[in-house]
Amino acid sequence: MGVKVSVVVPVAEPGPDDDAFDACVRSLLEQTMPSDEYEVIFADDRSDDGTRERLDAVAAVRPNVRVLHLEHTGSPVRGRNVGLAVARGEYVYLLGQRDRLERVALEAMYRMAAETDADVLIGRLVQGDNPPPRAFSRNRERADVLRDRLLALPTAHKLFRRSFLDTREIRFADVDPELSEQAFVLAAYLTAKVITILADQVCCHLGAEPERPADPAALVEGVRAVLAVADAHSDPGEQRERLYAHLFRTAVLRPLGGRRLLSARPDQRSALFAALRDLTRERFPEALDAGLPVHLRARAVLLRSGELRRLVALSEASRGISLRAELREVRWDDDVLLLDLAVEIVDAEGTPIAFRADGDRLLWTPPLDGFTLPPRLADVTESVERARMEVYVRHADHGLIFFLPVSGEMCRSQEGDRVRLWAVGRARMEVGTAALGRPLRPGEWEVHVRMHTGANHARTRVAGHRGAQLSCVGVLAGRPSRLVIPCWSEQRELSVCVEPKSFAESIVLVSPAAAVTHRDGSVFVVLPVPYVPPSGGPPAELVLRHLVNRGRVVSVPALVEPGVPGRYPGQLVAKVATRRFAGEGHIGPGVWAPRLRVDGKEADLRFVLEMARGGRVRVEAGAEPGRLLPKRSSLARTLTRLPGGRYLLRMAHAVQQRYLPSAPEE
Incomplete structure (x- = not known):
């Protein structure tokens, strides 16, 4: 053959x-x-x-x-x-x-x-x-x-x-x-x-290619080569105009904005700008500008008028635009996961992006003092009508991405002549069909959201604010059925795990939701359990290791209690004795790193316990970074050699460490 x-x-x-x-x-x-x-x-x-x-x-x-x-x-x-x-x-x-x-x-x-x-x-x-x-x-x-x-x-x-x-x-x-x-x-x-x-x-x-500094002459020569292909294989009319507009947008205007422009040396900017301005005047008629996204219309105007200084200032002023996403609810509808979201595009200061109302038209205002577009170029009314929110999942290990179906609406509010635009919607995740009709492969799937408004677009991970609650209940979904668990990452970002590798891993995934209760000289550590099998699950132990003195280890049995399938998670409860001084069989002041031991194997949990000198114990998971450990501390070097030690070191940075400054340094 x-x-x-x-x-x-x-x-x-x-x-x-x-x-x-x-x-x-x-x-x-x-x-x-x-x-x-x-x-x-x-x-x-x-x-x-x-x-x-x-x-x-x-x-x-x-x-x-x-x-x-x-x-x-x-x-x-x-x-x-x-x-x-x-x-x-x-x-x-x-x-x-x-x-x-x-x-x-x-x-x-x-x-x-x-x-x-x-x-x-x-x-x-x-x-x-x-x-x-x-x-x-x-x-x-x-x-x-x-x-x-x-x-x-x-x-x-x-x-x-x-x-x-x-x-x-x-x-x-x-x-x-x-x-x-x-x-x-x-x-x-x-x-x-x-x-x-x-x-x-x-x-x-596709692998990442190293960035190369723009060569203006080579860029212009390349654009001419593409234009020659368009001229040779298309007739004058709509198709050729759209080919030209696409090339103008991607090969001419895109290099004249954002990080690529701002990171170039002044002489490189000037040479690139001059070469592309001459090419634009020769090959790209002004009539193409109306079909561009509005922020590129602004670049085209400044390019045609030879205003490099303002073009750089516009790129500077446009930095920091991002998407603010509010996760309102996560719940199961049988074996379909529903995600309710509200999203809005904001500037670097967190102020919502707004449009100027002019009668029944909406106009975009460039974020640059003293620069305005003619109304025919600033008009984004039709583009705003196509504004939308999109939700997709990305496999954390393999990079596969699939969009989820979303139902919802675009919302507007007006104060004076300014109109805000945001989106609310519900995404549906069906594990058995989300991969273009096929089942999602096993592993953690990050949840992302992006929004287009007609003037800007931005995307972000779906995250929860401090204190946001997440139902950690797991459900058997798809055909054949597989365990699916919504969970928070260390940064409080939403993921969905399909088919965790073990009972212990399913608990690790949701362990940032751990809580503690004090009673009679002991502390009860409570972890959600997404799914408790009919057998009740294997025996489990909670192992606590002191971050400074690694020889201080406390191990206690943990009881697994079932929840209500599809509605409420079960829980794992471990009773830990506390004392104000170090000793066998109990924890004392300091920071303790927990691990879950099941079937003789241990797995790091995604939180730490901090016990104050007064005896109170609190959970720290996904906190804001705090004071760093001393750079050359023996503790830091020891942690990096322990199984899971790098994770413990990161978590130690996130707590208010009242005890670590006394650790000896070499």
Whole structure:
């Protein structure tokens, strides 16, 4: 059988300690597709850090791996083109040296491409904690470049039919690497008969690329290359205008704002600004500005008028915009988790962002004194009508992201001529179908929320304020049923754990909700138990270790009491004797780190106990950072060597430590 897929990977000195590159190579060698059905082509840019030898060693024992030793160019462009020229596969996939594929990626992508006769197939991408583009909302056998927002997917991480690329003579232009990718992909988009989207299977995890200082001349040359593709493969009219507007937004205006602009040296800013201003005046007509997001309309006005100083000031004034989210309730409706939220975008001072009312129109006011937009450019009325809140979950370990269905409304209030806008809504999390109709995989899923208002957008983790309550009850959900538990992180951020690994882990997850009760010279430590099995659970012990004197350990049995399934959690109760002085079998003044012992194994709990000299004991979980331990203290060094010690050290920083300053220093 012939080669189905060729994977081309340009390589340039990743270094012997680059974990991302090692993960990339492993992901290619561990594909579920049979090794005689795919090949891997590493195009090495004359690396002299040992990479050439490592890749040659892999190729020596893997018949489906080839290494191309190229002359040094400092760009992945030649490696990609040479790799495409020697590829033997029916399809080719282009990967970066810091990216990695899911094990089933090549098999899943090829199967769908063959079924749909695709010239181009786009497999679902994951990049850090960024939510996925809307193109991945569902599978599409026949995707449209504009309707399905494919321009938001400009990188070459796609499966291309090799004969299609050869027939259309599509290759990478020798320009800025990122814009070379955009030109390559745009040519494929505009000439392909069939573009398919595989959305319900994560295929590729994109690695972080090191930031490069902007080269104005190279940037302008790259933009011209993309414009040439748009001109060659589109007719004058709406499609070309939208292509131009997208490029103007992403390649010209985006570099002229935010951190990239503010971190550049003044001479770099001036050179970049001058080059992009000249290009804008030549290739991007002013009529494009009306279709931009309003904050980019402001940048376009300042760019066209040559006001670099004001452009920098606008970026400075726009820093710190964030999303304030209030978690109002978390509850179960049978086996569906309901999250009630209220969210609002605020500025760096915490003041809600507001619009100016002008009759029945809403106008955006730039956050810069003395600068206003013409009403036709400041008008955001239609954009505000499309304002929305979105909620998504992200796997803490794998980075997978899925949006949850949300029902709710946008709310307005007006004071004088200022109109505030916020959203209230309810998100539904069905574990059995949340992954685009499939079950969520086991693990902790962070809950995020983002909001678009027509002028700004922001996102944040869903968090609870100090004292906020969370029902820690777990529910058996999905088919087959799995235990699902809402829980707080150490920073009081909401997560949902699907199928915890053990009974002990299920308690650890919700342990920040621990409480204490004093009675008759003892303290009762009470922890919620999300789910108590019919058997009542295994025997458990609470183990307390003094943070300063590690030899002082108190272990007491813990009783597990069942709750009401689906309504109230159970609880684990441990009676701990207290005394004002150290001794066997009881705790004394100081900070104590608790662990849960089940079946002979111990697990760190997410809180500490602090006992004052007067005998009162309190729980500290997720507190604001307090005074740091002495930098060279023996306690700090000892803790880092203990199992779970780094966590205990962080928690020790969060409490008011009245006893630690006396710890000896070397």
